[in-house]
Amino acid sequence: xxxxxxxxxxxxxxxxxxxxxxxxxxxxxxxxxxxxxxxxxxxxxxxxxxxxxxxxxxxxxxxxxxxxxxxxxxxxxxxxxxxxxxxxxxxxxxxxxxxxxxxxxxxxxxxxxxxxxxxxxxxxxxxxxxxxxxxxxxxxxxxxxxxxxxxxxxxxxxxxxxxxxxxxxxxxxxxxxxxxxxxxxxxxxxxxxxxxxxxxxxxxxxx
Amino acid sequence: xxxxxxxxxxxxxxxxxxxxxxxxxxxxxxxxxxxxxxxxxxxxxxxxxxxxxxxxxxxxxxxxxxxxxxxxxxxxxxxxxxxxxxxxxxxxxxxxxxxxxxxxxxxxxxxxxxxxxxxxxxxxxxxxxxxxxxxxxxxxxxxxxxxxxxxxxxxxxxxxxxxxxxxxxxxxxxxxxxxxxxxxxxxxxxxxxxxxxxxxxxxxxxx
Numbered sequence: 001x002x003x004x005x006x007x008x009x010x011x012x013x014x015x016x017x018x019x020x021x022x023x024x025x026x027x028x029x030x031x032x033x034x035x036x037x038x039x040x041x042x043x044x045x046x047x048x049x050x051x052x053x054x055x056x057x058x059x060x061x062x063x064x065x066x067x068x069x070x071x072x073x074x075x076x077x078x079x080x081x082x083x084x085x086x087x088x089x090x091x092x093x094x095x096x097x098x099x100x101x102x103x104x105x106x107x108x109x110x111x112x113x114x115x116x117x118x119x120x121x122x123x124x125x126x127x128x129x130x131x132x133x134x135x136x137x138x139x140x141x142x143x144x145x146x147x148x149x150x151x152x153x154x155x156x157x158x159x160x161x162x163x164x165x166x167x168x169x170x171x172x173x174x175x176x177x178x179x180x181x182x183x184x185x186x187x188x189x190x191x192x193x194x195x196x197x198x199x200x201x202x203x204x205x206x207x
Numbered sequence: 208x209x210x211x212x213x214x215x216x217x218x219x220x221x222x223x224x225x226x227x228x229x230x231x232x233x234x235x236x237x238x239x240x241x242x243x244x245x246x247x248x249x250x251x252x253x254x255x256x257x258x259x260x261x262x263x264x265x266x267x268x269x270x271x272x273x274x275x276x277x278x279x280x281x282x283x284x285x286x287x288x289x290x291x292x293x294x295x296x297x298x299x300x301x302x303x304x305x306x307x308x309x310x311x312x313x314x315x316x317x318x319x320x321x322x323x324x325x326x327x328x329x330x331x332x333x334x335x336x337x338x339x340x341x342x343x344x345x346x347x348x349x350x351x352x353x354x355x356x357x358x359x360x361x362x363x364x365x366x367x368x369x370x371x372x373x374x375x376x377x378x379x380x381x382x383x384x385x386x387x388x389x390x391x392x393x394x395x396x397x398x399x400x401x402x403x404x405x406x407x408x409x410x411x412x413x414x
Contacts, residue, residue: 104394145395154249158245
């Protein structure tokens with residue numbers, strides 16, 4: 001196989017993997033701007049395809065996410081204001097499954113819940129709530145799986161991060177983002193960022 | 208080996224594993240209360256032994272961390288106000304290594320940095336900063352390793368979570384916390400929390 005074909009094959013393999021979207025529930029505008037922004041950055045950096053900020057709108061979060069995607073690449077879908085029931089019912093109607101991250105759920109390490117989720121081979125909507133979520137989130141009408149990243153008081157960013165890292169088995173961390181203006185070149189010491197002038201990093205200007 | 212002895216052996220194995228402490232740098236009182244609290248909860252839930260909030264004091268963060276430890280168990284060390292240089296120099300003097308989490312560092316997935324860290328077999332101080340950290344953090348005088356959980360804009364909670372999950376290889380998520388008043392019993396559906404009346408969960412009252 002030529003290198004070019006091999007790369008295309010790899011790309012199509014990646015595309016055929018299940019996609020993950022994150023539904024962020026319970027956002028309070030102003031008070032939660034930074035936490036929800038962190039949830040969105042976590043989702044993007046760890047391989048999710050998008051984030052839906054349900055039920056409310058927050059232009060600050062939208063602006064930050066769009067700025068990050070513009071500079072650091074995508075694709076990464078962002079929408080807000082859609083009622084959570086609508087998101088969930090449309091997702092399930094399309095054949096996707098729903099995973100609710102909660103400290104009360106099955107322990108991701110002690111149980112086989114991650115294997116059962118992966119065995120489905122379906123796109124996953126991950127619901128990331130706040131402390132008091134509607135009881136319905138736990139019911140079979142909403143969630144296919146209730147998953148705990150440890151059964152302890154937690155940060156939703158941390159839960160989402162560990163879930164995505166394990167779901168994608170780390171591969172998400174070496175993903176190339178499309179149309180990035182800025183690219184970090186990993187270093188043992190110091191910072192190296194290049195601005196992409198065209199499709200090649202090498203042609204980038206160090207900044 | 209009797210079950211009891213086997214458990215003791217397991218416990219001593221866990222105790223002989225390297226310990227991880229987190230140094231949170233750059234906290235701005237009021238503005239960062241929730242994020243730093245999330246960093247502390249992440250540290251505790253994912254197996255770190257403590258958190259040092261360097262250079263500043265914030266009674267709100269302290270109160271929340273202490274309340275969580277009181278209800279959900281420990282041990283989990285918390286201190287604040289100590290200058291970061293003092294924390295780092297004392298840590299290194301005791302033979303510990305320092306890992307600085309930064310988007311500019313070696314990629315935890317694409318490089319062998321995690322193997323090199325584990326190969327040291329030493330206690331680890333993880334520095335979790337904010338956007339603009341002092342340049343010194345990258346230097347060999349401060350950090351032994353600069354590690355990126357993906358080279359993308361990130362959340363420090365997410366970075367810390369993935370680092371700890373990989374460092375402890377998931378074992379931290381089934382850890383039993385000592386002196387917990389409340390314990391979650393994982394469920395496929397719904398919530399189950401018991402209040403421990405004595406050393407046995409079974410004797411706990413469901414709440």
